[in-house]
Amino acid sequence: MMAGEFGVGVGEHAVPEGAGAADPPQCGIVLADRRRCAEASADGAPVNLCTTHLLVAYDWMAREVGVTDVLPDPCLACGSRVGVSYPSGTICARCEWRVGDIPDLAVADLGVDVVYYLRYRDQIKIGTSANPRVRVASLPHDEVLAFERGDRLLEQRRHVQFAAHRFPGTEWFAVHDALLEHIAALSAGVSDPWAQYDRWVSRQVALRS
Template sequence: MPVALCNAHRIEVALTVVPDMLRSGLAAAQASSNKAVGARNDLVTAATATPIEGLLRGEHEGVVYFISNGGRVKIGHTTNLKSRVSALSLRTDSVLLALPGGPDLERALHARFAAHRHGDTEWFDFASEIFHFASARNAAISGVTPLPSVQAGTGPSAAAIARRETRKARAFRVYADLGQPSQRAFIKVWRERGFGESDQTLRDLYNEMHEAFEKARRGTTD
């Protein structure tokens, strides 16, 4: 049967029991939090890039995208990247990276780069950490070596570097897909894929890819 206690004894019992309950609750919460952080890290570590150009034709499976705008980058989720870019009034070459995945991966990436986040928005400072994350994953599917960390910075200059790397990765893919094409064929396919750029930039890209492939064919790196 319940035992009637005076106020003094009630307080004494509470002082003994409640701290133990709180400690147990805190331990459980910390264990749950650590498990969640581990799961988020696993999602981020396992994330692999998918070619951007194939996503710019309409609806597709869910992806998490990185879109740059000046010194900031937006990390969001969509099933229609073309529509999302248009809604942001940006060019398609502003898309730096696309990773197959959904809201769970998006949240994991938001947690990964939380130190650079603008409030509760999907916008982040274009920090060196974010730049190298995107660069390394694009390199894995395009054969382009990521830039060394000493070349990365923050702000608009980092965004410009990332755009150059994205352009270079696309050039590598076009050249490789066509099997060492002529300059005219290279430029024609580039235009068909809607990547933009001036004729002189495309000639420079073609020459760079041609030289790289020739060195690889000869087995030299000089």
């Protein structure tokens, strides 16, 4: 908002003639037809502007400094969820990656191999996938316990490591202390395994780009 767009008087909490001392100050904007805005200043505002003109000022400044908000999806480059929106587009607030620069197809085709640990009732499945969202959705489970970066070779090592508790001919294991300790180590400091996986994908995208 330019000072000349609405006129003068902004910043002075003057009480109009005839107004009571308890009345809120009048908006300080003078309109294009030289009439003063008849609305009262917004309660608690740092300048004497009504709510409407505060929003006009906000929109004007947002064009210059951007509006910070949550991204609809994690940044494909760094995994951050915070973005800054401008009229020309949205960028990541952390790394300034422009949202939409990478075609969706490129991300969809990008795989990150993981070993996953699922709990279903009193059993735990150890499997592997380059697309765990699709794979996990197809399996019966109560909870995703953890992810571990690795492919089928690592999965086979885990199967051997916990073979004493494996149900024959399956990838399901009985719950036991050694397996729970391993899962606890993988999930230490991780509040959401899916958010961790999204960060791995984001880093992979950034490296490829």
